[in-house]
Amino acid sequence: MALETTLREPVQLTDPLEVEPPAPAPGCDVCGALLKQWRQATEKDGHAYDLSHATDLAVEIKRHPHAWQKEKRS
């Protein structure tokens, strides 16, 4: 995970009551693992239920850099 002290773009805060699953990059193990944690954090009866953490995970999935995305964004 890269250390970043500044945000490149405004943080989009989502309504915790309407949390949507983030879209992980296909075939990316890191995104897959993050999504698994996100699902656990959004499971209301789960031991890891934590919507604030889920939001963080969703942001992390969105920001996870991939070679093919870099080409498009830069």
Ligand SMILES: [Zn+2]
């Ligand atoms: Zn990824």
